[in-house]
Amino acid sequence: MEKTITLKVNGEPFSFNMTSEAYNAFLDETEPGKKVGPSHNLLMRTVAPENKDALRELLTQPAAAILLMQSLTEHYVPDLNIEVGE
Structure with a gap:
């Protein structure tokens, strides 16, 4: 599944x-x-080429990689309704 996701970080x-x-x-x-x-x-790996330098700079901030990854994967992973069958 391919999906383009845009996150706004500090505008x-x-x-x-x-x-x-x-x-x-x-x-x-x-x-x-x-x-x-x-x-x-x-x-x-996934950032658009035109955002790569700005992202590299942003990732020098503490916890930035984790916070961005969490937001990115939250918008990528489908919401599945999973139930245990009996």
Whole structure:
């Protein structure tokens, strides 16, 4: 599934081109205790080229990678209604 998501950060728009492959790579890289690196990688892999330099600068701020990743994946992952069958 491909989806372009634009997040506004401090008034500046950042566009991300999310794909199943990018999201799955993020999940594969995530381990207990390793969240910042995989989040940074996902953001840099999917950001539009014209936003790359501004994103790189933004990611120097504490927790920016985690906060952006959470917002990005929240808008990417479908809302599924899952119930346990009996």
